[in-house]
Amino acid sequence: MLTRKHSIEGKLHFGDFAGIFDDSDPEAAAKLALIGGDISLVLDNQGVIVGGSGDPEQFPELENWIGRDWVDVVTIESKPKVMELMGAMREGRPQRWRQVNHPGDDADLPVRYALVGFQNSDRCLALGRDMREEGGLQQRFLQAQQALERDYMRLRQAENRYRHLFDTVSEAVLVVEGETFRIREANPAAHRLLKASAGDLQGSKLSGLFARSSRDALIGFLGSAASSSSISPLHIALADESTELTLKATSFRQRGKQYLLVRMLAEERADGAVALPVLSVVERMPDAFVLADSKMVIVTANAEFAELVGAASVDHLLGQSLADYIGRPGIDLELVKGQLAKHGVARNVSTVVGATDGFEGEPVELSAVQTDEENPHLGLVIRPVGRRIRDLPSATNELPRSVEQLTELVGRMSLKDIVRESTDLIERLCIEAALAHTSDNRASAAEILGLSRQSLYSKLHRHGLGNLVSDSD
Structure with a gap:
């Protein structure tokens, strides 16, 4: 809303202006008009535009306004404002700035005008200030204010939701x-x-x-x-x-x-007396302990288990699948669940932790029990171990003892691992027997085993029975 500060009424001037304007030429007056506003229109007493000046890039239609009535080059809602300005000019009433809009190709051009009359002249000067930049600032300010109000409303709603959650x-x-x-x-x-x-x-x-x-x-x-x-x-x-x-x-x-x-x-x-000591004992166990539900989801664990699987803390493990940390996919934990379903307990099961596509995992041994509820919980104690299979003797008369050792692994290792160990054992015993039969002649041993010399040398190296350098046969 325009106030008295936009009017020339009540404003004083000091000094002698007559000495300036009496000798001014039209060019000086035009420059003064350009300095006073972004656009200047010279009007006759009827409101017809007889001249004007302004930036053609900002007011491209200004040249076409010459010779037209001022009210014809403004929008319909601005016509009463133009007529009011012209009436005040004719009656000698104080002038106030009024904003009018000129029609444009893309959008209306807002301009704030004030009229200046000249004594002993039938013409007046309309000084205008381009309001587009100020209008853009006002629009951005309004948008920012609306955005702040929306953010404040969302913040209040979120605070109410969290307060309700906190209280309930x-x-x-x-x-x-x-x-x-x-x-x-x-x-x-x-x-x-x-x-x-x-x-x-x-x-x-x-x-x-x-x-x-x-x-x-x-x-x-x-x-x-x-x-x-x-x-x-x-x-x-x-x-x-x-x-x-x-x-x-x-x-x-x-x-x-x-x-x-x-x-x-x-x-x-x-019973009101043992829960805390039991939890304290589990937390201080030297072996890793983990409790899982019937879906193999971790419910709780001790710090040793978190350290074993490389977790930052126990809290990071809660709610995670046990299969993500223990065993080979679809093998070991299914074997444990099968033993628990049949016997209620699983003892000394060999498995791994931390297995990935490029890493077989660290070998461990676990024992497990489950509760007697409809959806039982599983408790597992896990210990890191080395390879449990002992060095097997090379003498032929020790073969039954070695086979006995292999059968002891049933229930502690998967069948695939036991078969692999059996294959390695038989292969080593046959190579040792062939070398003994040929008096350590490797060429002859390779022939009776049906192997090439290079294959025999590779197997000797793998089993630690020799190196890759052949004997002079």
Whole structure:
């Protein structure tokens, strides 16, 4: 909306202007008009355009306006404004800037005009300022304001959704300040778990809720969570030692400050006395332990298992398929499941961890049991081992003992691996027998075995019975 600041009414001038304008020529007046506005129109008393000046690139139709009535070169909604400007000029009333629009090929051309009359002259000057750039700025400002309002509305909606989730989730959750470890927010589930009245937890120290003997471990746990994205859960007792909780914490930043999102879960104890010690023992086992559901999805594991499979932490394993980490696809775990279904237990099963397309995996040995429920859980203990097959003797009279050793591998290795070991054993025994029969003449040994000399030399090297250099036969 135009105000009095856009008018010449009430504005003073100082000094002697008459000495300037009395001697001015038309060229100087035209230059003054160009400086005063982006476009200048010379009008007669009837409003007909008798002359004009402006940038032809900005106002390409200006030349065609000469000789036409001013109201005929503006849009229909601007005609009353032009008539008002001309009426005020004829009556000598103060002039105010008015915006009118000229029709254009692509869009209307907004121009803000003011009329200047001349004494003893039937003509006046319309000084105009191009408003397209200002209109573009106003449009961008409006679009930015609308975008901010939309973002603010989405932020408020997201905040309402997360607040509703925070208040209704069944898991106890605390928001803790990273520097002071004071509770900033607590959901209703946390108040119920800690037996506190609504609002009592805000502002209190988190360490004050737990047993004094466990506070050092709690501070260390929170400090580690503030500096690391992966940390194992902490098992800790409340101050009255009536309940043990499992704490999980993750760090986040908001407005330059660090906070911890602490989730608390009460330990489910069968007899009220052994759940926490059992979990502590499993966590400290020297062998890797993993618990999976009936679909072979990891439910929990200890730190040794995470280290064995190369995971950053136990939390990264939860919900993952056990087959992604243990065994050869479709072989080992199916064998374990078959033994569990038949006997309820699997002992000393040889398998691998970390097998990929280009890596056979690290050999391990596992034992497993399963629960007696409709959808049983599986507990597996895993130990890294070397090759279990012993060096086999070369004497022919030791053959039954070697075969015995191979049959002992049933249940501990897959049939494919046992057959491969048997083939290697038989091949080695036959080569040794041929060499003994020919008094270590390799050429003759290759002939009676039906092999080329090069093939025999290769097998001797593979079994550690000689090198690739042939004897002089």
